[in-house]
Amino acid sequence: MRLIQSKQNPPQEKHQNQAVFALLLIAVIVVISVIFNAVSGGKFLDGTNVKIIISHIVWPTFVAWGFCFLFACGYTDLSVGAILVLGSFATTILGSWLGYPGVILGGLIVGILLTFLNFNIFAFTKIPSWIAGISLAMIYEAVAVFFKVNKTTETLIYTEMSKSLRYLGNLPWSVIILAVGLLIAYIIYNKTTVGLNIRALGGNKDVAKALGINITKTLLMVGLICGLFIGIAAIIQQSIAGRTLVKTGLTSINMVFQPLAIVLLAQVLQKRLNIIIAVPLCSIIIFAIFNLMTIMGVPSGTLQEAFLGAFLIAFGIIGQRGYKGVVK
């Protein structure tokens, strides 16, 4: 019998390589944490600070997983931030009526329904998704204003969630949800027909179509899957923060800046580590940097973001080294 599987790349070895790389990355995070701790005079690895970092990576990680599916099929949706805002509002409103079931249902229903609606619009109108996404973001922001719970200024809207409904944002619940999310995202992305079809669609739509993949159905499935992760993110976000602020004029896009940075970082690592696994590790790296800068008194909104941008570029350059994108 001839061996078809190449000796240099059997599946088991590939998985071992990924595990080694993941462990290496975790080791790097630990070393960086120790350095950060030294720089911050012991404040970085203080128990409370570590809890803050862990709590705050959960919802952006879920949004980043949603983005993984979105980008894998070759689409961009800039209304995700506005959906997060509406989802957060829904958790509060339904939570106040129905308790925890309302919190969960509010986030999931809004996340799934709106993202599904978006993908219907992308699939059937053929409008470029980034253009349709901006339009939808403006509509969703306006809806958020309409459903305001309290109002402090003419344009600044916030909802406030009762403390008794916010346990899902606390440890250990948020980490348990994160672990379950990782498992679900990993399986859907790598080990389901719909996950493979989504990646095929982003890889080459014509080939996917020729192989009998139903493009519209696959796109709608992306809406459902992406919506599920955004819905969960909305629940966790509202549970941690307790309130959500939004202005009109596309400011909701700010909410997805950090998840976007996480996905970009994870894409750089993708050659060596499965993107779904890379996402939470990249979340830790990015939030650790933000946290250290906050401890060190670096002003947020300006220098912190500038530093993150520079970090992403540097990471991208390192990640692309030795990459052969040329087809022979």
Added chain:
Amino acid sequence: MNTDKMLEIIGLNKYFGPTHANKNLSFSVKKGEIKGLIGENGSGKSTLISQIAGLYSSDSGQMLLDGKPYSPGSPIDANNRGISIVMQELGVIGSLPAGVNVFLGRTKQFTKNGVVSLKALNKAAAEQFEKWDLPKVPLSKLTDGMMIETRKIIELARALSVDPRLLLLDEITQSLSMNNRNKLYELINKLKAMGRSVIVITHDVEELIRITDTITVLRDGEVVGDVVSAETTPDEIKHMMVGREISGDYYRADTTPEYADKVVLSVRDLTVPGEIENVSFDVHESEILGFCGLSDSGIHSVGKAVYGLIKPSGGSIHLKSKDLMIKSASKALRNNMAYVPKDRDNEALMIRASIHDNFVLPSLTELQGKVGYLSPAKLKKMAQDMTDKLSVKCTDIYQTIDALSGGNKQKVNLGRWLAKDIKLLILDCPTRGVDVGVKAYIYFLMKEAKNNGVATILISDELTEVLGMSDRLIVMKDGAVADVIRRDEDFTEQSVIRVMI
């Protein structure tokens, strides 16, 4: 009803807008028959087999499979009826592993409780490679970055994995090197022995006659001939294809190398780890220097490395005419070098852009005015002149490239460089997927460039092509130069094959 006929096509029509692509086509394929389909680019071959494979619907006419009406709604539908296809330009999904590509669209058979078992999928894919004796492919590796030949083999495995009763092969031999072509011929014979049928499209007339039982010739969407392969000749086929005699000077008629003493490019000890090692050669003014070899010989890497597309770990590329070292593609382009890659859709052409844009882009510097202004009229004239000169079959110069047939794409691909003042031209499989008429025209352009003093590096998987056109031929083996043969020496297929293997 003749039950020997596996597939019968009666009066099939297909329109693309105002274009009548297939006109009342009728032909049939018997069980165990190897049917050749040939015609000029744009004659309707690919459209016809796309209709058979369920990629396109038919506007009128009828298809019968085993005597029963056959009208596939999708490729999966065709697969379920025992028909599969390997398309010329379709390809694989780069972001998915090779094994997944083999069963993409049909992964449900490996799914249990909603989860796809990649282990079972890869095992089944390996079994397909084993069953059909296909060359080794790393199944868990992403196909992104794999050689075009490897990707084509994955596509072939995908088509074979449905255990087809009728296999449709659309110009795949020209993506394969000589050793893998032989494997394909063996596969076709195996299928025939199993009572399966194959429809083969290729522009290599001699090859088509050699490997098929019967040949159907198409011209302008119509069947113009149906012949028994053993009873026909290449000239008869070519005549039916184009409707006139093809003149005898297809390749060069001379038997002596003719080029100037002046060295245009000097390559010394060029090494790209894992691909080529210590490759050295000179190419002279007016010379066509051929490169040939088996699939892992490294010939394609030579072209890329010389043009600066892949960074060598050692060696030098000295552009003697300008006395400078080539270290990047932009530097090569700035210094009158041009490169026409093998994979024109992915590496050469802006496939979604217009013919106009593809023609003018490489020449913007020459076309711009004193303050950098690009006159739309000037750009249009240039694109129109080139389209007319090269006889590109199109609706107008604003038609997108992806709507053109393979041969017309290649005319644009090659012609846009010939419009410039090029001193060194690197051609990697320039006639891949083009018909005899376009082929003859490309050879004419190469001869014209040679007469104008252009030095050409011709890399090809087709031995007849490099033998027909080169002044000297470098035969490569395992990434190194195995031999250099001059046109006036033992310049035959046999002598080259001896060195190659």
